[in-house]
Amino acid sequence: MRHTFLCTGHTPRLTDVVRAENCRLWTSEGRRYLDLESGVWSTSLGHGHGAVTAAIEAQLHELVHTGYCYYHPVVDRAAAKLLDVTGIEGGKALFLASGSEAVELALAIAAEATGRRRFITLAGSYLGAYGMASRTAADQWIEVDWEGDEGLGDLPLEEAAAFVLEPGSSSGRVRFPPRALVEALARRVREAGGLVMANEVTTGLGRTGEWFGFNHYGLKPDLVAIGKGLGSGYPVSAVALGEVWRRVDLGHFHYAQSHQNDALGAAVALAVIEELERSRLVEKAREDGARLLAGLEAIGARHPVIREVRGRGLMLAVEFVPADGPSRALRVAEALFERGIILVRRPGLEILRLDPALTVAREDLDEFLSAFETVVGGLG
CATH class of the missing domain: 3.90.1150.10 (Aspartate Aminotransferase, domain 1)
Structure with missing residues (x-):
């Protein structure tokens, strides 16, 4: 090299x-x-799975890349399927290129929807490789030490746009926060007007023996960031949104990325989800x-x-x-x-x-x- x-x-x-x-x-x-690492925890269907290669080959002959004013129908089909497996009703989804990007965009949407700029997460969480998700600055993040004896204490919940849950990876350590704590945090944040977001980049799409890590906690998140296994080696990620999308002023909030909602990535994501179901x-x-x-x-x-x-x-x-x-x-x-x-x-x-x-x-x-x-x- x-x-x-x-x-x-x-x-x-x-x-x-x-x-x-x-x-x-x-x-x-x-x-x-x-x-036994599936690349970087990404090849959910293994290397070279026939469903993925067939989807790529078929889509190559139709449309690979989309613009801001034209799309391929596979994008909406994939979005509908993704919302179905997340259990989100009345929602929307969009496709991106990396898990870190999906987390970063979900944070931005939560901030826009609530008008707040701070987030709550559990200490030790890994949320992304860059941007706001990669930092733990006190003016942006409130960390809960879930292994200590402090409890929830007097958290400034009224400042939190969302409780961001990483349900198990814990910066690679594979530790699982207690259900009672997660439920309490989610409930209190919502009571204070905030949202619940799940970072499922590592834990999503069957990795933990459920479709998503949040299923182990009985949660219904408002936002879900998905990556890695969604493309089984192909670089595609997604953000799934519940009704929170209705609170975003699209006259003010814009996010435009070169490979957002590309047809090829959506075709791969759809093929992966369908194979997870079929097999x-x-x-x-x-x-x-x-x-x-x-x-x-x-x-x-x-x-x-x-x-x-x-x-x-x-x-x-x-x-x-x-x-x-x-x-x-x-x-x-x-x-x-x-x-x-x-x-x-x-x-x-x-x-x-x-x-x-x-x-x-x-x-x-x-x-x-x-x-x-x-x-x-x-x-x-």
Whole structure:
């Protein structure tokens, strides 16, 4: 990668992957790897799924890119399907190109609808790579320490445009806030005239064993930001809006982006959602995730170097007891890589995270569990 600027914070290990199928990658020399991170937690249907490639090929022959005054009918069909699976009635949706952009636009819409410029979120949430969502300035964000003993206290709810919930990723740590707290925050913010927004970029579309992470909390958000798995590797994201869209003055509020509501992205999003429904992949994620969690917990019970295993659906994390020497998580990740299994250690943390495609084969999960126990057992 002599000419490519890499700044992700992760070390590139493979620079010659030339073929991929579901959770398998092949290098130019024929070496095979098992991808249990689904790229960047994005290939919900695995690499190269037929439904996605067929949708792309078909749309390429019709219309790829739209302007501000002309659209392809697939955009509205995809919006309707997205609103259907989110459970939002009387709403609207639009398509963008990245999850961070979707979060940023949803925040801007919430601010416009309420006339407020501050937001409430849970401490440790990851909301975006840039813009307002990437900052925690006190004049914009009110953070709730949900692991402390302070409770909700005297929060300035009257200043909050929205309670922004990240329902489980927690900056890659895979931690799940308690339902009672989430319900209380959502209720109090709404009573004070604010909105409820869900950041489902990572947790949405079956990843947690439900269609969306907010389903685990019994919420009906006013705004939902969606990304990653929506395109199963293709760069498309979305914002789904409830009745809040009626409170936005379109004579004043404008957002125009070059690839907003592009036909190709919408076609991919529609194909992904339809395949999730057709193959019952949300249910599969719930079942496979429970099986994988049980397997990891059993390994943890036999190996005290594992501090905790956390998971919901096919979003799981293994946290290790810190060592005096080199990182245990890093040593395990490197040993698994040598065995042809790709997991990513969270930078600076003793955590390995698993987010395989929802289409992952169960024999692949069994292969991982066997290799993982062997490697962990050799840590000493």
